[in-house]
Each structure stands twice: as structure tokens, then as C-alpha cells.
Amino acid sequence: MRNTREVNNKRINPSARQMTYVEGNTVRKIRPEHAPAGRIKKDPAAVRREQIRIAKNREKALAMDVPYLMVLTAAVIITLYICYSYLCLQSSISSHMENVEQLETRYETLKAENDALESSINTSVDLNYVYNVAINELGMVHAGKDSIINFDKTESEYVRQYEDIPE
Secondary structure (H helix, E strand, C coil): CCCCEEECCEEECHHHCCCCCCCCCCCCCCCCCCCCCCCCCCCHHHHHHHHHHHHHHHHHHHCCCHHHHHHHHHHHHHHHHHHHHHHHHHHHHHHHHHHHHHHHHHHHHHHHHHHHHHHHHHHHCCHHHHHHHHHHHCCCCCCCHHHCCCCCCCCCCCCCCCCCCCC
């Protein structure tokens, strides 16, 4: 058994193994042959000291000191205030939306009533009757070409009449 050696509890003939080289980041890390396969036994006192040190570090990590607690409290208060403000704003917006809907409904109702009244007024007025009364009873006449006077527009776009228009 000179040419065989024990690798991972298997006997392998070294001449049967082929040597291939792999380069780059895919190369496997091979444990040195002289390293023991089992665990190294530690001193029980050293293990106990290590456990105590780990426990103390855990206690330090879990402990809250006063500045940390104050910052945490301030953050919670600010978060609650922002949530309260958001809910108040949301409530205000929904009440305004309801008010807008009510006003739109009222507007539509008033518009429908106005259209109905305008329609009834237009149908109740007899334009022929008005024409006959104006001409026959009041003595009104149609305007002729010589009775219409045109004025040029001014900067204020309206005309003031300070005296009677000549006939």
C-alpha cells in the first residue's frame, strides 16, 4: 500500500488520478493535508470567558440609553402627529367634496327651474300683440335709415349723451 493514500476515508491510487488545472474564481479551496479533520478542543475556561463576553455584548446591544430613548420617543410623537394631521386633512377634503356635490345638485336644480321659467315666459308673450299695441296705441314707428345715427367708438367703448339727439 505504498502507492495508495487515504483521502476522505477512500483509498485512491495516485496514478489513477488525472491532474487538471482550473483558474479563476471557480477554483475549489482544498484543505491542507496536515490540518486535522476533527474539531480542535478548547479550554473550558476559555469557552466560558467567551460565552460571558458574548452575553455582555448582547446586553449592551439590547440596552437602551437615555439619548436613544429620547430620539425614539420624539420620532414616535412626530409620526403620530403626522398621521393625525393626515387624517384631519383627509376628513376635511371629504367634507368639502360632499359640500361641492350638494352645491352642484342645487345648481342643476336651479338651472332647470330657470330654464322652465324662461320657457314659460317666452311662450306667454305674444309678439304680435306687443307689435300691435306699440304701433296702434302708442304711436311708435319703425326706425328709418335717416333716423339712425352711428357714433365712433371711444377708448372707454361707451357713449355718453349730454344733450338730446337732433331730429
